[in-house]
Amino acid sequence: MNGAETLVQTLVDAGVEVCFTNPGTSEMHFVAALDRVKGMRSILTLFEGVASGAADGYGRMAEKPAATLLHTGPGLANALANFHNARKARTPIVCIVGDHARSHQAFDAPLSADVAAFARTVSGWVRSCASAVAVADDTAEAVAAARTPPGGLASLILPADCAWEEAAGPAKPRAIPPQGSAEPATVRQVATALRSDEPCVLLLTGEALLAEPLALAGRIAQATGARLMSQTFNARLQRGAGRTPIEPLPYFAEAAIGVLAGARHLILVGSQPPVSFFAYPDTPSWLTPESAEIHTLARPEDDAAEALAALAAEIGTPLPPAPTEAAHAGPLPTGRLSAEAVHRSIAVQLPAEAIVSDEAITSGFGMLHYTRGAAPHDWLQLMGGAIGQGLPLATGAAVACPDRKVICLEGDGSAMYTIQSLWTQAREGLDVTSIIFANRRYAILEVELARVGAAPGPQAARNYSIDDPNLDFVALARGCGASGARATTADEFNEHFGRAMHEPGPHLIEVEI
């Protein structure tokens, strides 16, 4: 076996069975190894930001890492924005980056770059293979690093000669360190706070937002009168009819400050103390009120479900049943098409166990409200603020969960960063329905500018509008070998979306609002 073959075999043995690729010459031995080693599914993307975003979506849903295969420093560079998002989501990913052969690195060849410097910007673990024989152990350690709680990006740089030279064989999977446990003293302090009459906020993110721990958190909140909240953005939230409702912290700093005002105890379950997304003149970044004491019940690397169970036991009294969302039976919208009409139509028609990749930005304001009683589903959000995640994330989620419908809620501006996703969806026959909210502008920037009291002049307006010329997402889908439809009324949207929910995808619906 050559180094590349030991790499692929070690990945497969460690349970990594999907690789999102965009290879070049330096990676051809890895690519050749895909046919010599059984068990790795490679999925080609036309742009590396699709590969990194897809690996994020896959990892969030499969709860184990996919690999990515990228071409030297610039190939990795194209993947970095969505790796940034994955880093903030704490998604396990094994990133393989080809590099020049070691003997070639001293020369300033056109593609020469400091690959490790690119990798360090987003990775928790970076290593460059020192020999073909070392590749297998390096790979096993990369997988373990990616899976070490809470999960993260491990980048392994593979010089071409380490891929093509002979190696000994694959390496055994490494043991993964267990999740941490809540401190008993903290559990007691939190229980005491919750039993007091002082206002408490339980702030959840991460695996605490999966259905079971969330229900337990809901029972604890119900029993103690605590306010149950999630972070503004969450990697994965299980919600909908029959699930426990949870209120997100508002996006804008002044609103979040209002919601948290008066809290005496802020209890973190997988979350960090909230800070504003951006800083503004005369508005604090730190959102926890001075009145509040912060308790860290579970750090991101801890077992949040276990921590909540320990808390429930410490509280002692029998807990009431978890509150649950009632199923929504609202009528389908009719007439004029608006973002709200789309939300309401989706709420009615969303199938059970759907996965929603949410990058609708301003067009998604209110969406969480309308869909609270939709059939139970998973909601995946943008964790790092780097737009261009929605379509790739949906792509990877569909690979991880081929039996579930995936819906991508996407702003038109955001869609254009990684529109190449549509081709991979078409090629792999992925069951993704992309809904493009075509408001023809970067509306969030207009909102932000208005918030600081400025009115855009002509050049500023031209930086925030994308309506000259209009994008045609139905044509873009066709260009990528996929199909699309345009909805100009609520009734048309109902029909397109309803059909998409009953036919395997991919589908795209451009929503003119």
Next chain:
Amino acid sequence: MNGAETLVQTLVDAGVEVCFTNPGTSEMHFVAALDRVKGMRSILTLFEGVASGAADGYGRMAEKPAATLLHTGPGLANALANFHNARKARTPIVCIVGDHARSHQAFDAPLSADVAAFARTVSGWVRSCASAVAVADDTAEAVAAARTPPGGLASLILPADCAWEEAAGPAKPRAIPPQGSAEPATVRQVATALRSDEPCVLLLTGEALLAEPLALAGRIAQATGARLMSQTFNARLQRGAGRTPIEPLPYFAEAAIGVLAGARHLILVGSQPPVSFFAYPDTPSWLTPESAEIHTLARPEDDAAEALAALAAEIGTPLPPAPTEAAHAGPLPTGRLSAEAVHRSIAVQLPAEAIVSDEAITSGFGMLHYTRGAAPHDWLQLMGGAIGQGLPLATGAAVACPDRKVICLEGDGSAMYTIQSLWTQAREGLDVTSIIFANRRYAILEVELARVGAAPGPQAARNYSIDDPNLDFVALARGCGASGARATTADEFNEHFGRAMHEPGPHLIEVEI
């Protein structure tokens, strides 16, 4: 004036008058300043890789920097691949990156990232503004750093508070250090070598490939029997009928070694000693034969024209006239469409002073041969090997030279990295004609795999072909608000290209080969 206004005014005062943007919330004060300060044209892109590639194309043709405006670490990340290419091309660019307000940087907000770490991967100069008052001086120094010979990328990180707080005023442009001069001793050595009977190779790149210094180099070669060669890839080459012919060093290592075999003197004019693009088993990376002595007549930062003039004077004897290419009068191709037919059609129909952005990869093999006698034109190539440069580079060149036709020769695989360029071309009414060679595969990777003696298995083949499904570039152009046409015969191509050369653009022609 606030910090952002002093930044824009300082750029304008230093001659930077175009800014390729993709702003976010952190940059809204910069965007607002575009309307308060006169003289800066901002050009919105839908993806940052378009902005960086356009700045490269602009800088190569305008011979002065454009600015880019990018949104925090991830926005910069999306621009890095084309900045890598620009770095290898030594193109002057001033990269402005917004960041969180300084007081906000201690918090782990979603968009928090080490912006400087991203910037250092590609920049010769990186600074983060320490206060609003410092912004103007920092900007003046950034422009000077970008313009310091041989030119490069200067990245200025602008925390949001340094943009919105009050500042004193703009800063005066800094003096730019002059280009270096050839060492008299080296000039004498090179003249002695050239006057000897020993085989000499003059290896040119950079400004030595502009028409006048190239003609002088051609006269020197003619007088002394030296072989006149350019690097394989060059940022800008002035060629065509009436210009001095020059032979590029072959791409593949074994061919380059064959060409250089027996040389006794390798004379570098702006170039570096040649190395292979990639390393291969059993093939050396270093291409200069052991028999050859290397002479550096002009380093990249030196005045190559002056060095060639000094060399001509040192040689002493009157130089013969420069050899020139005869004008090509070949007939238009007819019948079956092929890459060669496209090359021949372009050779006949290319208008004088056209600018060609060449990222045709395998479909461009032979193109330089067929177009040697075309009307005089500038030829811009991919300098860093990071594909996805062609369309953005053409976009920026068209902004720099609004009175010249720009032709982009683009592989279908390469086009998909930065297809969003078509929208900016349409919005700005840029006179670019993009020719997409749709061979439905990453053909260079198939060539490279064959060269190492491997046959692709099914998974490998699926990583190298992009024909399932086929991309439709006419639909992609329409999706971006542009128009396109498809050519399936040589006659159709002649007609589409001929019309494009007589009507303002943008145009796109998909070539089915």
